[in-house]
Amino acid sequence: xxxxxxxxxxxxxxxxxxxxxxxxxxxxxxxxxxxxxxxxxxxxxxxxxxxxxxxxxxxxxxxxxxxxxxxxxxxxxxxxxxxxxxxxxxxxxxxxxxxxxxxxxxxxxxxxxxxxxxxxxxxxxxxxxxxxxxxxxxxxxxxxxxxxxxxxxxxxxxxxxxxxxxxxxxxxxxxxxxxxxxxxxxxxxxxxxxxxxxxxxxxxxxxxxxxxxxxxxxxxxxxxxxxxxxxxxxxxxxxxxxxxxxxxxxxxxxxxxxxxxxxxxxxxxxxxxxxxxxxxxxxxxxxxxxxxxxxxxxxxxxxxxxxxxxxxxxxxxxxxxxxxxxxxxxxxxxxxxxxxxxxxxxxxxxxxxxxxxxxxxxxxxxxxxxxxxxxxxxxxxxxxxxxxxxxxxxxxxxxxxxxxxxxxxxxxxxxxxxxxxxxxxxxxxxxxxxxxxxxxxxxxxxxxxxxxxxxxxxxxxxxxxxxxxxxxxxxxxxxxxxxxxxxxxxxxxxxxxxxxxxxxxxxxxxxxxxxxxxxxxxxxxxxxxxxxxxxxxxxxxxxxxxxxxxxxxxxxxxxxxxxxxxxxxxxxxxxxxxxxxxxxxxxxxxxxxxxxxxxxxxxxxxx
Amino acid sequence: xxxxxxxxxxxxxxxxxxxxxxxxxxxxxxxxxxxxxxxxxxxxxxxxxxxxxxxxxxxxxxxxxxxxxxxxxxxxxxxxxxxxxxxxxxxxxxxxxxxxxxxxxxxxxxxxxxxxxxxxxxxxxxxxxxxxxxxxxxxxxxxxxxxxxxxxxxxxxxxxxxxxxxxxxxxxxxxxxxxxxxxxxxxxxxxxxxxxxxxxxxxxxxxxxxxxxxxxxxxxxxxxxxxxxxxxxxxxxxxxxxxxxxxxxxxxxxxxxxxxxxxxxxxxxxxxxxxxxxxxxxxxxxxxxxxxxxxxxxxxxxxxxxxxxxxxxxxxxxxxxxxxxxxxxxxxxxxxxxxxxxxxxxxxxxxxxxxxxxxxxxxxxxxxxx
Numbered sequence: 001x002x003x004x005x006x007x008x009x010x011x012x013x014x015x016x017x018x019x020x021x022x023x024x025x026x027x028x029x030x031x032x033x034x035x036x037x038x039x040x041x042x043x044x045x046x047x048x049x050x051x052x053x054x055x056x057x058x059x060x061x062x063x064x065x066x067x068x069x070x071x072x073x074x075x076x077x078x079x080x081x082x083x084x085x086x087x088x089x090x091x092x093x094x095x096x097x098x099x100x101x102x103x104x105x106x107x108x109x110x111x112x113x114x115x116x117x118x119x120x121x122x123x124x125x126x127x128x129x130x131x132x133x134x135x136x137x138x139x140x141x142x143x144x145x146x147x148x149x150x151x152x153x154x155x156x157x158x159x160x161x162x163x164x165x166x167x168x169x170x171x172x173x174x175x176x177x178x179x180x181x182x183x184x185x186x187x188x189x190x191x192x193x194x195x196x197x198x199x200x201x202x203x204x205x206x207x208x209x210x211x212x213x214x215x216x217x218x219x220x221x222x223x224x225x226x227x228x229x230x231x232x233x234x235x236x237x238x239x240x241x242x243x244x245x246x247x248x249x250x251x252x253x254x255x256x257x258x259x260x261x262x263x264x265x266x267x268x269x270x271x272x273x274x275x276x277x278x279x280x281x282x283x284x285x286x287x288x289x290x291x292x293x294x295x296x297x298x299x300x301x302x303x304x305x306x307x308x309x310x311x312x313x314x315x316x317x318x319x320x321x322x323x324x325x326x327x328x329x330x331x332x333x334x335x336x337x338x339x340x341x342x343x344x345x346x347x348x349x350x351x352x353x354x355x356x357x358x359x360x361x362x363x364x365x366x367x368x369x370x371x372x373x374x375x376x377x378x379x380x381x382x383x384x385x386x387x388x389x390x391x392x393x394x395x396x397x398x399x400x401x402x403x404x405x406x407x408x409x410x411x412x413x414x415x416x417x418x419x420x421x422x423x424x425x426x427x428x429x430x431x432x433x434x435x436x437x438x439x440x441x442x443x444x445x446x447x448x449x450x451x452x453x454x455x456x457x458x459x460x461x462x463x464x465x466x467x468x469x470x471x472x473x474x475x476x477x478x479x480x481x482x483x484x485x486x487x488x489x490x491x492x493x494x495x496x497x498x499x500x501x502x503x504x505x506x507x508x509x510x511x512x513x514x515x516x517x518x519x520x521x522x523x524x525x526x527x528x529x530x531x532x533x534x535x536x537x538x539x540x541x542x543x544x545x546x547x548x549x550x551x552x553x554x555x556x557x558x559x560x561x562x563x564x565x566x567x568x569x570x571x572x573x574x575x576x577x578x579x580x581x582x583x584x585x586x587x588x589x590x591x592x593x594x595x596x597x598x599x600x601x602x603x604x605x606x607x
Numbered sequence: 608x609x610x611x612x613x614x615x616x617x618x619x620x621x622x623x624x625x626x627x628x629x630x631x632x633x634x635x636x637x638x639x640x641x642x643x644x645x646x647x648x649x650x651x652x653x654x655x656x657x658x659x660x661x662x663x664x665x666x667x668x669x670x671x672x673x674x675x676x677x678x679x680x681x682x683x684x685x686x687x688x689x690x691x692x693x694x695x696x697x698x699x700x701x702x703x704x705x706x707x708x709x710x711x712x713x714x715x716x717x718x719x720x721x722x723x724x725x726x727x728x729x730x731x732x733x734x735x736x737x738x739x740x741x742x743x744x745x746x747x748x749x750x751x752x753x754x755x756x757x758x759x760x761x762x763x764x765x766x767x768x769x770x771x772x773x774x775x776x777x778x779x780x781x782x783x784x785x786x787x788x789x790x791x792x793x794x795x796x797x798x799x800x801x802x803x804x805x806x807x808x809x810x811x812x813x814x815x816x817x818x819x820x821x822x823x824x825x826x827x828x829x830x831x832x833x834x835x836x837x838x839x840x841x842x843x844x845x846x847x848x849x850x851x852x853x854x855x856x857x858x859x860x861x862x863x864x865x866x867x868x869x870x871x872x873x874x875x876x877x878x879x880x881x882x883x884x885x886x887x888x889x890x891x892x893x894x895x896x897x898x899x900x901x902x903x904x905x906x907x908x909x910x911x912x913x914x915x916x917x918x919x920x921x922x923x924x925x926x927x928x929x930x931x932x933x934x935x936x937x938x939x940x941x942x943x944x945x946x947x948x949x950x951x952x953x954x955x956x957x958x959x960x961x962x963x964x965x966x967x968x969x970x971x972x973x974x975x976x977x
Contacts, residue, residue: 001909001910001913002741002786002787002788002910002913002914003786003904003905003906003907003910003913005788006785006786006787006788007905009785009786009788010786010901010904010905010913010917012785013782013785013786013901013917013920013921014897014898014901017894017897017898017901017920017924018894018897018898020924020927020928021890021891021893021894021897021927024890024927024928024931024932024935025886025887025890025891027931027932027935027937028844028878028883028886028887028890028935029883031841031844031845031878031935031936032844032845032847032848032849032878032882032883032886033848033849033883035845036845036846036847036848036849038845039841039842039844039845039846040845040846040848042842042845042846043842043843043845043846043858043859043864043879044846044858046839046842046858046859046862046864047858047859047862047864083838083842084835084838084839085835086835087835210858210862211862212862212863212864213862213863213864214863218862
């Protein structure tokens, strides 16, 4: 009998069987007791489909209520968060959206453990959306999410003001700037979108629903409505911005230049009415991830389209700086308005000459400023000395940021002997003082600083902080925050000095001035040309102006990179802008229209 | 007649019978839970109904078969064996295929899975075959006919392909070899040869089978495709925690994330809805069945009875190990149902017949002559 002969083997089988059962019980203990919570979470993740409802970003309006940045609905193809996906699902969706399976797997892996859907294709084109929609019922784990997509209806218009949005990077989150965001969230990356991001962003909503394996909704578990972002009402006038950009582009084409910056602001309150930097780009490029071609353009163009030259471009102020030198000399009584100084074409102490080689003979202050005589201002520099000149330079706002509501503003540079010593290891010579006096040499300024200088002259010494946003409005149209004009103090220059400078600037656009091409405008314009030396190529041309001369409501500052003389390159642009503002019947004149513009902005929202 | 019935009843292994009946009832409850939400319309109850009907039929059949002495099977062994081969060939030629394998024969309203019955036939045929040769089974050579005897149906089932069932044959053979005194050194040599021939076996497997083994061997378990089922199953079991989510309360099974949840993955439903407490009870019930089976083998009054009991126990143990191991992610996925609990008429009938056979061996200590 087997069971007698091999009884021990039967007992062995018994032991082995019992062992198997207890091992299986052990396995259950591991899964259910030790790892139970982990698997419970997984089961919860399986049965719930969590979707974030993205809050639409706040709308950006110009001062007349025109939408400069808004949101359009876009479809995102996503995979619901799952602990595992069927291979067929991945293959099907791969075919539908033309995305290789390995890339999808990569996206899933990158996504990690978040309960968010895995977003595969943002702002999918209509044909892809249609294809996916038809197949949704076969693809239970695939979702079509409707999400607001940031859109800039005017494309390039005011791009350096508005900026653009993009996905927050892992790095930015690690920096702790955006503590409540997750990778892939949309944030402002540039311009006002970035500066006012916390207002514009809003709060995302969400809903959770219970689904079965086929993706059918069993019940909605909870829903939180999104809170839209707050809107911005800008000081920018879109019509004026358009005119300005058109004038810039036309002029750049005509003279074959590429880089340019224009600041148009109201000197009475610091409101910026138009702000241009060239070359530009289309902010819509960034919304869905930028194409390689556009990325290369933006990164390799020697004229740096991404730089807002109006606030971050640092240029020698050139002859526009004679305003500072002149005001300082008059104020310090180093010269009287009537004192005649002899211009023989060169200064008698240092062999430094006028730009065109001309010699104007005996000239007074007004003539010197309107004709932009170098020899006269060399002498002013000589009489002032670098110390005093630097004091006034600082008073006029050079060497520090203007405080405009944009990131990335440059502070420029004030020429000092200390600076020269530190950077070049050389002593300060009288020639350096001469150069500084006419805005060449070490001094650097941004167009915004130049605009502030000009505005201070236009308002008889009152200085306002430049700003782009007049108010932040809630979703219902009510005003959340109003930005009043912010006075930055007054120039320590007497009214009589300012009057003399103003007269000189007015003479610039008269017959015999350096910008007499503006003499036929229906409004008196005070202006100043400038030509900034550029070691890398042709000079940069400046033209700065305010108008009307007697009651200024507008300051316009323009620099054309490598455009040569300001009177040829920059002045025509300024002329077109002033022409539009002061001759077009429909064009609203700044100053008194600024407030009505603000009202119409909020009214259109309330309705 | 009545007297005889009482006599069988008296000799019946009640512990075995009751354990099995409890398992079957738990199975029906779980089938109900697994199907009520996921199967649309009137078919919803058809699984519970069919399983219940066949439990009844099999109980009657078993009661009837208890009248016979299991020893008559000795004479049926050879015809059964050939019937089995014909059946398996029929599946290959005219069978219905599903999930890439040809396993079903359609007879009337029921599709039967001949490979389930062939397990039972294998036990009976092999026991008879070995019993006839017991005295000659000494050296390795004498075992070769036995191996060939198992290999032919093994090969046919494997080509269906049904790796799980074909491996059951090996488990049955293994149990038989152990109890017949197959020398330990032979075991070691064969084990070594088996490992050495693994690459060859690998090539004989179907691509999907290889994938399952790959996924099983890869501890990271690729969450796409082949790993999907196992992950869902492990989630179901793990989320059951100690007391389970309650009958009909398992989201994995109710929302159909768990695949095949009324058949091969029914144990995961048990894990999710009854928790650690419940599955431990279930596994202990299985242990009772196994212990009773081995006890019957030990107390059998003839070698045929011992061999049958050992074959049956080997089959059950293998099924439990592979099925529970598969649902909990420690065994590769093979289409092996859980005895008594998985939905499936063929499997249920086979297993109940095998229990009947165990009860019969227990109830017939002496050769009864009619």
